[in-house]
Amino acid sequence: MEQGKGSPLQVDWQADTYWRNRRLSPAQLQVHDIRLEGWKADVGPMLEIKEVYSSTLLPDLENRDQLVNTMRIEEATKNWNEQNQLKILAAEYGWMNCLRSRRVQETIFDPPDHHKCRWIHISSKFSDYLQGCLLGLSDWSKSPSDTVLSLQQLEHCIYQNERFSKHGRYFAPFFQVLGDRDADAKGSEDTPMLLSVPFLDWSVEGDPPPLRFQIDPREGYQSSRSSSHMIRSILQHFYRLEDTSDRESMQVFTKHRPWQTDRSLDLKVRRWYGHYPSSLNVDELWVLVIDSRHIVTFSSNQSWKSRWPPLQLASRIMEVSFRGIRNSFLLSTKNQDYTSSIHVITALSGALGMLHRSFWTDITLCLSDRYASYLGHLQYRLHRSPSTKLVMDLLQVQEELNIIIQIMDQQISLITSLQSAFDGTSGRRRGQSHSSNKSYRHHASESLPHPDRATYRQYSFSTLSDPISQLLENLQREYVDLCDLRDNSNSLINRTIQLVNIRLEDHGKAILVFTIVTIIFLPLSFVSSFFGMNVYDIRNMTSTQSLFWIVSGSLTVGTVGFAIFLAFYGGAIVEWVFSWKENRRRRIKPRKQPRVLTEQRHTGFRNFEVLDAARLTKSGILIPLNDHGTRY
Known part of the structure; x- marks a missing residue:
């Protein structure tokens, strides 16, 4: 290992065989601590997210085998198969127990180096990591049986919400509280929870650069077994059993390039994004809450993207959604704590607002602006030359808008159910599933301050103090804008069809005149050609x-x-x-087809009944007799 000037310690993780043979290493994780920082004396301590470099975890990682050696597997379960599975997971992911933040800050008067919450982000699409992270980051010293129960429910939850697709595995949006359903009665907020929701992202032409944080070393021959989900285009997300490769080039993000005619936009795209967006994709955000102090997020959002504007999911959560929530959260008149439950809303806000202007006003290529610009281009074509090709282009836009609106419907439904599952009195999470609308509730609406008391710039237009209500309001605002664009596209389609029909009527008149002339003069031309032949019998008539x-x-x-x-x-x-x-x-x-003989089965013998014997005899078909003298 070596240390550069002004940079964190650089460690060659591949040099150690311990990390070389594992699917995850600290170098593939993004570890962040949410903590209070006294960086402004006139304001007081402020919540901040600080990235924890993997090299700083080396002292803690010296005890990387401690969990494997101290796990009380026999006390956790009596099933031999479950014990064997726990040993395999502990050998692979047990080192992650060293990432637990043992120092917890309860009030702002505690030392500033104590942590509020530890957040780990993994750029991955492998569902095996969910069980590994839950096992490795759980506190096995309290109740091993509860952890085993959470692992069982997590596996069942993934299997239950998995859906089939030709383009790879995908999952229905869901959230599920794992573990003991009576956790609220015990006064505990440490019950794990799993959440999955789709969100929109874009990709570039050609093969994307390699991920900065994670490429699974065994992806080549294990991706079909362990792939949690694939990044799909919006057409692949909607048409799950069809091959849409021939229509991918017709996406708005592919064929509409507004920067080619706008020099200022071209400079912004090249300076901020680095690559021109080529297609609109659907990614999935997975949120695994370990306990009130530890949370893990998963997504396949490419980490090579620019950090400013924050197009990486982790960067967007740090730079945009976290700041907007903490400004109202910090100055609360009541004693609150920033726990994993609050960070779930922060992560959702960062993912669902990836391409929406309502979440961040400075985004250059947001969805509403992109589709509005393309519809304006199609409207200009409508005034010049309406055609059936224009109708097909408008239908393509309407199809994409319908898919995007459908995805936003799923997002709003999930957030609404999550909000209805919050407890408004105790802040303790209930161990119920999403289907029963009883999970856990945080007391936020009464304790959060008014936004005008915030001392940092707000990143949203919301005037609500509840973070999840703010998230819902932003989603609904963007949802209304996209629905308006869909209605406009529908009106453009109707208008184009009317103009095309008017032109077709004129074309029909021209075809009628051409048909009449052809029918009249075609026989005349035939007779003229016939009598004009230079043959003997016609020439000498x-x-x-x-x-x-x-x-x-x-x-x-x-x-x-x-x-x-x-x-x-x-x-x-x-x-x-x-x-x-x-x-x-x-x-x-x-x-x-003559009549056939049907066989009737009885208890001790067979008896054959003749159907329409008279007709068979009349037609000359001989009917043989059996031993008793009766016809078959």
């Missing part, structure tokens, strides 16, 4: 010109009449022919 007009006139009248007859009665004739053939087939079929 003694007939006058009247023969030509008799033949051509008759042929013209016959052709026009036959065409009119087919136009008005052709469909009825075809239908009559098909019905006549069907009736004839039904009449002939019984004659070709």
Whole structure:
């Protein structure tokens, strides 16, 4: 290991075989501590998020095998299979117990180096890490049986909410409190919880650069087994059983490039984003609450993205959503504590507001602006030349907006259920599932101050002091804007179809004139060509010109009449022919297929009954007799 000037200690984790053979190492984690910092004397201590570098964890990691050696597995469960599974998980992830923050800050008068909450973020899509993190970060000294119960419910919860898709595993939005359902009666806030919700993100053309924090070393041959979910485009998210590769190039984020005509926007995109967005994707945020002081988040959001504007999920949570919540939270008139329950709302706000202007006003390529700009472009095309191609483009926009609105419906439903599950009196979490709408509730609406008392710049337009109500309000505001864009696209589609129909009516008149002229002069041209052939019997004819007009006139009248007859009665004739053939087939079929003999089974012998024997005898079919002299 080496230490550079002005930089944290650099450690070669791959040099140690202990970390080389493990799917997770401290270098692949983003560890943050939420703590009070007395950085301004006139304001007092402020909540801040500080990143904990992996090299600073080396003293704690000296006891990395302590959990494996001290786990009371026999006391936790009597099942031999569960004991064996716990030993395997402890050998793989037991070192994470060294990441537990043993120092907890209860009030602002405690020393400032004590932690409020420890947050670990993993850029991953592997569900195996959920069980490993829950086992490694849990406190096994209190109640091992409760931890085992939480692990069992976590595995069952993942299996229950898993859905099938051609493009990879995905999960329905859910939240589930794990462990003892009577935790509220015991006065405990340390019951684990698991939450999963989809959110929108974008990708770039070509292969993205490698992740900064995590590429699973065994991903190549174990991704099909352990992949929690795949990053999918919005079309793959909606059409789960179809191959949408031929339509991916038709996405608004792919074919609409507003920076090509706007020089200022082009400079902002290249300076802030580094890459031009090419497609709109659906990622999933997983939140695993270990206890009131430890929380783990998972997502596949690429960590190579720019940290300012914070397009990385972890950076957005630190730079945007955390600041907006802590400003109102810190100056509360009541004694509160920043726990994992509050950080769940912080993480949700950072993920769900990734591309929404309502969460961060300085975002350049937010969803509403992007689709509004493209609809303006299509409206300009509508005034110039309405066409069926324009209708297809408008339908594509409407389809994408419907998918985005559907995803936001799921998000709002989950947040609403989570809000209704908060306890307004005790702040203790109840061990109930999402389906029963009883989980846990934090007393926030009464204890949080008014936003005008905040001393730091607010990052949202909300005037609500409750963080989860603020999150809901921002989502609903963006939801209304996207619904308006969908309604506008619908009106543009109707208007385009009307204009196209008007033009088709004019085209129909032109086609009618062309058809009349063709029907009249095509027989004349045929007769003229026929009589103009330079052959012996036609060249030496003694007939006058009247023969030509008799033949051509008759042929013209016959052709026009036959065409009119087919136009008005052709469909009825075809239908009559098909019905006549069907009736004839039904009449002939019984004659070709004689009656068959059916067998009736009885207790001790077989008896055969003849169906319509008279008809069979009449038709010449011989019916043999059995030993008793009766016909079969």
